Amino acid sequence: AQKVTQAQTEISVVEKEDVTLDCVYETRDTTYYLFWYKQPPSGELVFLIRRNSFDEQNEISGRYSWNFQKSTSSFNFTITASQVVDSAVYFCALGSGNTGKLIFGQGTTLQVKP
Amino acid sequence: GAVVSQHPSRVICKSGTSVKIECRSLDFQATTMFWYRQFPKKSLMLMATSNEGSKATYEQGVEKDKFLINHASLTLSTLTVTSAHPEDSSFYICSAVTDPAEGYTFGSGTRLTVV
Numbered sequence: 001a002q003k004v005t006q007a008q009t010e011i012s013v014v015e016k017e018d019v020t021l022d023c024v025y026e027t028r029d030t031t032y033y034l035f036w037y038k039q040p041p042s043g044e045l046v047f048l049i050r051r052n053s054f055d056e057q058n059e060i061s062g063r064y065s066w067n068f069q070k071s072t073s074s075f076n077f078t079i080t081a082s083q084v085v086d087s088a089v090y091f092c093a094l095g096s097g098n099t100g101k102l103i104f105g106q107g108t109t110l111q112v113k114p
Numbered sequence: 115g116a117v118v119s120q121h122p123s124r125v126i127c128k129s130g131t132s133v134k135i136e137c138r139s140l141d142f143q144a145t146t147m148f149w150y151r152q153f154p155k156k157s158l159m160l161m162a163t164s165n166e167g168s169k170a171t172y173e174q175g176v177e178k179d180k181f182l183i184n185h186a187s188l189t190l191s192t193l194t195v196t197s198a199h200p201e202d203s204s205f206y207i208c209s210a211v212t213d214p215a216e217g218y219t220f221g222s223g224t225r226l227t228v229v
Contacts, residue, residue: 101160103160105157
């Protein structure tokens with residue numbers, strides 16, 4: 001069975017601080033896909049990144065970076081120099097290479113204060 | 115890029131009536147569509163998986179007679195909430211996929227309020 005755990009329910013930081021959102025996953029699939037989405041108050045899901053199980057290369061996109069560690073089944077997300085506009089709910093998700101199902105973690109609410 | 119159109123974005127209905135939510139892939143053919151439900155300040159819970167031309171597969175605990183899913187074509191899936199009650203009020207969002215390796219495309223969601 002697949003499972004995604006985001007242990008941090010809420011995080012509050014002051015602008016310009018760095019913040020890391022944790023994500024731990026469980027799957028028996030050999031091929032799987034990991035995602036991070038941002039959900040602003042409007043409800044729409046904003047795609048941030050996708051990683052395939054066979055590509056452990058970390059990625060940086062502007063202030064965002066992702067650390068994929070298969071050895072610990074983690075896919076953590078770091079925002080550097082956070083801004084108020086980063087305030088949102090962030091979801092980590094796991095897609096099965098076998099069934100195609102995409103399941104979500106519980107979400108982490110990030111509040112960045114000015 | 116791939117776009118999924120979901121309608122309506124908001125709907126208010128009376129208790130006991132049925133509501134249909136549509137999810138269309140505009141520029142690609144989606145072999146599979148997923149329906150999710152999200153309660154306030156909660157995660158997205160997978161309700162069911164629909165494949166074109168076949169019956170939907172529901173997750174454990176989801177009432178298939180309450181939430182009717184039809185995937186009549188490669189570009190359209192519908193979710194009908196039958197005999198809606200206030201506890202069905204929620205945010206419903208669909209996702210379409212052709213190949214998970216290429217990612218999932220989400221609709222903008224439907225906020226259902228049953229009064």
